[in-house]
Amino acid sequence: MLGVKKIVARLPVQDLDRARAWYAEKLGLTADETRPGGVRYVIGSCEFALFVSAGKSDGAFTQLGFEVEDLRAAVAQLRSNGVVFEDYSEGRLRTEDSIATIQGNYPSKGAGEYAAWFRDSEGNMLGISEPF
16 A cells, blocks of 8 residues: 555654653663654664654553563553553543553454553653553
8 A cells, every 4th residue: 555664653742851861761761763853762673753842742542552571560660760650440441550451452462451551751641561
């Protein structure tokens, strides 16, 4: 169709230096490449970039997700780095110790996933998950 080679994510930031420091301090990520107004991260065959924008996400939905091998360990590590997790107790989404158990998933990924959400320094909603 469009000649698409791969899909990459872009997250808006208002303060690139603050965001870059947050991703390094809280998530332990080092930028793979920088340019004026942007920072690019590569994890495996995936990539995402932070870019300076006058626009700002309202953080009402997950903008970027990280799949991990052990969600509880990842949550504990991120908490020790100062990350604050979202808690939900309304509707179908409920968290216990900031982790939700979500039934139903794509068949190739398993029966469901454990998931947790947090915001970066710019208000972008990030998620981490572990399929089961």
